[in-house]
Amino acid sequence: xxxxxxxxxxxxxxxxxxxxxxxxxxxxxxxxxxxxxxxxxxxxxxxxxxxxxxxxxxxxxxxxxxxxxxxxxxxxxxxxxxxxxxxxxxxxxxxxxxxxxxxxxxxxxxxxxxxxxxxxxxxxxxxxxxxxxxxxxxxxxxxxxxxxxxxxxxx
Numbered sequence: 001x002x003x004x005x006x007x008x009x010x011x012x013x014x015x016x017x018x019x020x021x022x023x024x025x026x027x028x029x030x031x032x033x034x035x036x037x038x039x040x041x042x043x044x045x046x047x048x049x050x051x052x053x054x055x056x057x058x059x060x061x062x063x064x065x066x067x068x069x070x071x072x073x074x075x076x077x078x079x080x081x082x083x084x085x086x087x088x089x090x091x092x093x094x095x096x097x098x099x100x101x102x103x104x105x106x107x108x109x110x111x112x113x114x115x116x117x118x119x120x121x122x123x124x125x126x127x128x129x130x131x132x133x134x135x136x137x138x139x140x141x142x143x144x145x146x147x148x149x150x151x152x153x154x155x
Contacts, residue, residue: 034139037100037101037137037138037139037140038137038139038140040098040099040100040101040137041101041135041136041137041140041141041142042142043098043101044097044098044101044135045135045142045144045154046154047077047095047097048072048077048095048097048103048133048135048144049144049152049154050095051070051077051079051093051095052070052144052146052152053152054068054079054093055068055069055070055079055119055120056068056120056125056127056150056152058079058081058120059119059120059121059122059123059125060120060123060124060125064081065122066081066082066122067081067082067083067119067120067121067122068080068081068082068119068120069081069082069083069084069085069117069118069119069120069128070117070118070119071085071115071116071117072103072106072115072116072117072133073103073114073115074097074102074103074104074114074115075096075097075102075103076094076095076096076097077094077095077097077103078092078093078094078095079092079093079095080092080093082119083119083128085117097135100137100138101135101136101137102135102136102137103133103134103135104134104135104136104141105132105133105134106131106132106133106134107131107132107133107134108129108130108131108146109128109129109130109131110131116129116131116133118131118146120150124150125150126148126149126150127146127148127150129146130146130147130148131145131146132144132145132146133146142154142155143155
């Protein structure tokens with residue numbers, strides 16, 4: 001007597017495997033999106049801190065005997081030379097804020113809005129305005145604080 005075994009998978013086994021894979025993807029995918037979104041907010045906030053520190057260092061170093069400033073817009077931060085921002089200045093350095101993160105609030109010198117700017121005084125490095133900048137997405141936000149001494153901190 002000869003026993004024959006069938007090799008392969010039945011349709012029911014394939015359907016079960018695909019159902020389990022689909023369930024795992026449905027549970028795990030939102031977690032990955034949330035992790036990515038949080039990382040983008042953290043990275044955007046760190047880029048803003050870098051821009052602020054670069055402007056302060058330029059003013060402290062007396063580069064070109066000038067003040068250096070930072071302009072905040074919802075989608076970008078711009079480091080500029082002088083006390084007044086000029087859109088057409090070719091020396092402006094742009095730091096984009098990567099979506100889904102945006103600068104949702106700028107509170108400088110008691111004024112709150114979606115835009116704002118400040119400059120650091122030459123040699124002393126003190127800012128023209130103090131306050132906070134909020135970087136956020138739908139699930140997370142980080143606050144950057146600019147103190148009267150020019151210290152920049154990330155909460």
